[in-house]
Amino acid sequence: MERLNAMITGVGGYVPDDILTNADIEKLVDTSDEWITTRVGIKERRILRGDHLGLSYMGIRAVRQLLEKTATDPKEIEAVICATTTPDYFFPTAASVISYETGCVNALTFDLQAACSGFIYGLETASNYIRTGRYKKVILVAGDKMTSITDYTDRNTAPLFGDGCGALLLEPTTEAFGLMDSILRTEGSGLMHLIMKGGGSAYPSSHETVDQHLHAVYQDGKHVFKYAVSYMADVAAEIVERNGLTNEEIDWVVPHQANKRIIDAAGRRLGVPEEKIMINIHKYGNTSSGSIPLCLWEWEDRLKRGDNLILAAFGAGFVYGALYLKWAYDGKKT
Numbered sequence: 398m399e400r401l402n403a404m405i406t407g408v409g410g411y412v413p414d415d416i417l418t419n420a421d422i423e424k425l426v427d428t429s430d431e432w433i434t435t436r437v438g439i440k441e442r443r444i445l446r447g448d449h450l451g452l453s454y455m456g457i458r459a460v461r462q463l464l465e466k467t468a469t470d471p472k473e474i475e476a477v478i479c480a481t482t483t484p485d486y487f488f489p490t491a492a493s494v495i496s497y498e499t500g501c502v503n504a505l506t507f508d509l510q511a512a513c514s515g516f517i518y519g520l521e522t523a524s525n526y527i528r529t530g531r532y533k534k535v536i537l538v539a540g541d542k543m544t545s546i547t548d549y550t551d552r553n554t555a556p557l558f559g560d561g562c563g564a565l566l567l568e569p570t571t572e573a574f575g576l577m578d579s580i581l582r583t584e585g586s587g588l589m590h591l592i593m594k595g596g597g598s599a600y601p602s603s604h605e606t607v608d609q610h611l612h613a614v615y616q617d618g619k620h621v622f623k624y625a626v627s628y629m630a631d632v633a634a635e636i637v638e639r640n641g642l643t644n645e646e647i648d649w650v651v652p653h654q655a656n657k658r659i660i661d662a663a664g665r666r667l668g669v670p671e672e673k674i675m676i677n678i679h680k681y682g683n684t685s686s687g688s689i690p691l692c693l694w695e696w697e698d699r700l701k702r703g704d705n706l707i708l709a710a711f712g713a714g715f716v717y718g719a720l721y722l723k724w725a726y727d728g729k730k731t
C-alpha cells in the first residue's frame with residue numbers, strides 16, 4: 398500500500414472585534430505600554446465579550462469559514478478535533494458543540510488539551526487519523542478564550558493573553574506534502590510553574606478557590622521563560638537537522654506566540670531572518686492553541702505549494718515540540 402500523508406487543504410480563522418490595548422491594561426494593573434512592548438512584544442489583544450460566549454463561539458465561525466473556503470459539505474467531515482484549554486464547559490466537549498452548529502453531523506468529536514502546544518499536538522493527532530487510511534476529511538479546530546482564565550488584578554499575567562481560534566482541513570495524499578515529521582515531548586517538572594489549579598479534581602471549585610484566585614493562570618514567568626527559550630529553539634533546530642534542511646530551505650518559521658523575545662531566539666537559532674517568521678503577538682497577544690493556526694490563516698495568501706514550514710510550541714506541563722510541514726497549495730482559498 399502507498400504511504401499516506403496528511404496535508405492541509407484549507408485554513409479558517411476567527412478573532413473577536415473587541416480590542417484590549419496596553420493603555421486599557423494600564424488602567425487595570427501597575428504596568429506600562431513600554432514594559433509590555435519591550436518585555437513581551439504585545440501592543441493589543443482581542444477579547445471575546447458577551448455573556449456566556451465560550452471558545453465554541455469562535456470555533457464555529459472559524460469552521461464555517463473553512464467549510465466555505467474549501468467548498469466542503471459538512472456531512473463529509475469524519476472527525477472534528479478541538480485543541481483547547483478553555484472549552485465552553487467541562488463537558489460536553491467544545492468539539493461536539495462546534496460540530497453540531499456547523500452541520501458536521503457525521504463526525505467523531507473530541508477535545509484535546511496540551512496547553513499552548515495544543516495546535517501542534519492536535520495536528521499530529523489529526524494527521525494520524527488521515528494516515529490510517531480510514532478518515533478522508535478531518536477538521537482540527539484550535540484556539541482559546543484565554544481572557545476567561547486571566548486574572549486582571551495580577552500584573553504578571555494580565556497583559557499576556559488574548560482570544561482567537563483557527564481551523565484546518567486535513568485530507569490524504571500519496572505525494573510528499575503535509576506533516577512530514579514531528580517531535581513532541583514533555584518536561585513534567587514544569588507542573589507548578591504554569592498552572593490553573595482551581596476547578597479540577599485536585600482543587601474542586603469552592604468559595605476558597607475563588608477567593609484565592611485559583612481559577613486563573615498562574616505563571617512563574619522567569620522560570621518558564623528559561624525553559625521556553627531553550628527548549629523551543631532546541632527542538633526546532635533538531636527537527637530541521639533530522640530532516641537535512643539548510644536554513645535557506647526553510648521558507649517559514651511558525652512559532653507559538655508567548656513572547657517576542659522567545660520567538661527572536663528561535664529565529665536566531667535557526668538562522669532564519671525575521672521576514673520568514675510569522676508573528677502576530679503584537680496584535681493578538683498569546684492566544685494559546687490559537688496562535689499558530691491564526692498565523693497560517695493570516696499568511697495563507699503568501700504560502701506556496703512545496704514551502705517548508707517549521708512549527709514550534711512550548712506550554713504548560715511543560716509540553717513542547719516542533720513539526721515539519723510541507724505546504725500543499727498556492728495562495729489563499731476564497
Ligand SMILES: CC(C)(COP(=O)(O)OP(=O)(O)OC[C@H]1O[C@@H](n2cnc3c(N)ncnc32)[C@H](O)[C@@H]1OP(=O)(O)O)[C@@H](O)C(=O)NCCC(=O)NCCS
Binds near residue numbers: 556591617655659683
Ligand atoms: C511573563 C514574562 C513576559 C515576564 O517577563 P520577564 O522579563 O521575565 O519579567 P520578570 O518576571 O523577570 O519580572 C521582571 C520585573 O518586572 C516586573 N513585572 C512583572 N510584570 C510586570 C508588568 N506587567 N508590568 C511591569 N512590571 C512587571 C516584575 O515584578 C519584576 O520586578 P522586580 O524585578 O522588581 O521583581 C516572561 O517571563 C515570559 O514571557 N515568560 C514565558 C512565557 C511563556 O513562554 N509561557 C509558556 C507558553 S504560554
